[in-house]
Amino acid sequence: MNHFPAISSTLSPVALAQRLIELYGFSENTTCNVLRLGINHTYLITDAQEKYVLRVYHLHWRTEEEIMAELELLNLLKANDILVSYPIRDKKSAYIQRFNAWEGERLAVVFSYAQGQTVRNPSDKTCFQLGLEMAKMHRVTTGKKLNRKTYNAQTLAGWAFQALKERFPMSLKEMQYIDRANSMIASQFAQADLNQIRTGAVHLDVWYDNMKIKDESEITIFDFDNCGNGWLLLDIAYSLMLLFKNEPNKEIFNQKMNRFYQGYQSISGISQEEKRMIPYGGLAIWLHYSGIHAQRFDDFSNIFLSEDFLKYWIDTVNHWMVFNGIEI
Numbered sequence: 001m002n003h004f005p006a007i008s009s010t011l012s013p014v015a016l017a018q019r020l021i022e023l024y025g026f027s028e029n030t031t032c033n034v035l036r037l038g039i040n041h042t043y044l045i046t047d048a049q050e051k052y053v054l055r056v057y058h059l060h061w062r063t064e065e066e067i068m069a070e071l072e073l074l075n076l077l078k079a080n081d082i083l084v085s086y087p088i089r090d091k092k093s094a095y096i097q098r099f100n101a102w103e104g105e106r107l108a109v110v111f112s113y114a115q116g117q118t119v120r121n122p123s124d125k126t127c128f129q130l131g132l133e134m135a136k137m138h139r140v141t142t143g144k145k146l147n148r149k150t151y152n153a154q155t156l157a158g159w160a161f162q163a164l165k166e167r168f169p170m171s172l173k174e175m176q177y178i179d180r181a182n183s184m185i186a187s188q189f190a191q192a193d194l195n196q197i198r199t200g201a202v203h204l205d206v207w208y209d210n211m212k213i214k215d216e217s218e219i220t221i222f223d224f225d226n227c228g229n230g231w232l233l234l235d236i237a238y239s240l241m242l243l244f245k246n247e248p249n250k251e252i253f254n255q256k257m258n259r260f261y262q263g264y265q266s267i268s269g270i271s272q273e274e275k276r277m278i279p280y281g282g283l284a285i286w287l288h289y290s291g292i293h294a295q296r297f298d299d300f301s302n303i304f305l306s307e308d309f310l311k312y313w314i315d316t317v318n319h320w321m322v323f324n325g326i327e328i
Contacts, residue, residue: 008299009102010034011056013043016099020045020054023090023097024110039292039300040225044113051113052088055225058299059104062225064096067107069147070224071095073201080140083133085111085222114220116212121246125216127256130239131263133219134206138232139268141201151204151230153189156284157182160291164310167294172307174314178290180328181283181317188280196273198232204285206235207242233274236264237281241320250323279324286317 017032026047035042035053040061045052057067071087078086087095088110097108119126149155161182168175203210203224210223240257247253264270290313293301321328 003102006102008058010037010041011099011101011106016043016054017045019097019099020110024088025091039296045110053085053111053113053222054108055111056099056106056108058296059101059106062107064107065147067096067109070227071109073141073144073146073227074224076144077137077140080136082137082140083218083220084224085114085220087111111222114212114222116214116218116220118208118211119213120208122208122213122243122256123216124256124259126213126219127243128259128263129217129219130206130211131260131265132267133221133263134235134239135264135267137203137221138198138200138235142198142232144201146201146227146229148228151202151228151234151288153186153284156288157185160287160289160294163291163294167297167305168307168310172310174307174310177314177318177328178287181287184326184328185280185284185287188277189284192277193273196271197277198274199230200232201227202230202232202235203227204230204234204238206239208246231274231277231281233270233277234281234285236270236274237278238285240278241282241286241317244320244323245316279321279326282320283317286313286320 013032013034017030020026020032021028021030026045030045030047032054033044033046035044040058041056043054043056045054062070074084074086077084089095090097090110095109097110099106099108122130161178164175164178170176170179203221204226205223206221210221212220212222240260243256243260244250244253247256261270290310293305297305318328
């Protein structure tokens with residue numbers, strides 16, 4: 001029987017559990033359950049009292065070399081006592097698994113399980129700790145070069161604008177906003193004083209959904225799937241922008257932002273030029289993820305990506321820019 005081609009399939013949790021028992025030597029009672037079907041597919045693996053997370057990468061989303069670069073970064077951070085969800089080797093000491101899915105070979109990695117809770121609106125204490133932990137991470141990644149994408153004005157916003165133009169008409173005021181925002185980002189990135197801006201390996205997606213928190217002060221960061229090379233301020237910018245988005249009281253947000261900076265600067269300094277560029281960094285990353293929404297419409301974003309969603313998405317980032325005194 002000839003099977004009709006697929007662009008994306010969901011691997012059976014039951015079959016994955018059996019395969020992982022063979023590959024990792026987990027107990028016969030090990031279970032596997034879907035956690036999230038998104039950009040990649042993630043599963044919760046439970047072996048007696050131990051938990052793990054299996055990430056199954058979408059076909060052609062990341063190369064084996066890109067995945068290995070991510071895992072090397074995680075191991076480097078773990079070796080420097082940074083709390084991250086790190087990769088687990090199988091019985092043959094391999095990190096990357098291969099599953100022959102309907103659409104083609106899917107790559108997969110088992111990670112340690114991050115303890116704690118997902119906290120959408122963290123306390124002042126947690127914001128201080130997040131700044132501190134990010135600075136500790138950046139202390140390790142400063143000057144680090146990954147075999148991954150380098151993030152700049154073009155690979156963040158310029159690329160995204162082109163991807164969005166293939167899905168939405170330029171007659172939309174939101175697309176016209178993105179056009180202006182893209183030009184502003186290109187100009188501001190080009191004018192930045194590079195002597196005052198630190199570069200290295202960045203996470204690019206540090207927000208509440210990619211960290212677990214225990215007792216307000218123990219933060220484990222995970223999902224380094226978008227890691228790459230760039231200005232370290234990009235991580236600061238995106239985290240602060242998401243804190244801003246989720247805190248309706250902007251006076252309270254200012255308190256949380258100040259606590260974040262206090263935590264960060266207790267470990268590492270932030271130049272005035274880096275602080276000046278933070279609003280533009282948040283804008284650039286926000287547009288970058290807009291581009292991913294357009295790029296991955298067929299197997300990820302089709303359940304939400306629409307003209308109405310684009311209006312919400314752009315209105316959100318515009319509030320961030322207005323708060324920072326920048327008009328687009």
